[in-house]
Amino acid sequence: MFFELLTTTAHIASVIPNPTPEQPPGTEGFTTILNWIAWAVIMLGVAGFLASAGFLAFAAFTGREIQGFKGLVICLVVCVLAVAAGSIINVFV
Template identity: 70%
Template sequence: MFDLIASSADTIAALPNPNPEQPPGTDGFTTLLNWIAWGVIVLGLAGFLASAGYLAFASFTGREINGFKGLVICIIVCILATAAGTIIAVFV
């Protein structure tokens, strides 16, 4: 029984640990993904500033909740855009 456990532990230790490598010819695709990520972050920042301005203006009319929702959505978008690589790496 003990030998079976020891042999299964050796088998697990012998599994390969591959290192991800970018395929040749995909430099343009990586550049495109970087540009898209940059655009999403810029749009998120612009949305954040617009929502902050709306929040300041809406405080006079009593509709602050709409500005607050916009701020929260923009913060979530920026967090997801900057953490997308890490999130995908967890699942791949």
Template identity: 75%
Template sequence: MLLQALAFGIDLAATIPNPTPEQPPGTQGFTTILNWIAWAVILLGVAGFLASAGFLAFASFTGREINGFKGLIISLIVCILAISAGTIINVFV
């Protein structure tokens, strides 16, 4: 009985289709806009990193290094999330 149920489950799993995502026609402009947004986010993340590094260098004279360090960490997180957004979405979809 157990073997029959297991065999039925294997047969059922073999017949379930595994569709591959395909871009609908006419959405190339939307994809272009998403690429531009991703590029802008990465550009802003790098700019934030450079600004935070400059602030960190300047703040070392006044004793407020923690603000520059927080900015560096936040900009690194933004860049990592922007670069890996596609992979993260593919895990959940």
């Protein structure tokens, strides 16, 4: 019984097609906008990182280093997610 179910499942899996994604014609402008948005997110992440580093240096004198450190961590996470967004989406699609 189990072997028959396993064989049937393997046969069904071999029949299911595996399509490759293809960009529809006329959507080149949309991908350009997505590239610009990705560039802007990365630049904002770098600017935020530099601002947080400056705040961390200033906060060392006032004893609020943890807030500067949180800003640095948030900027690093944003930059990593922005760069890896395509790979992350490919895992779920």
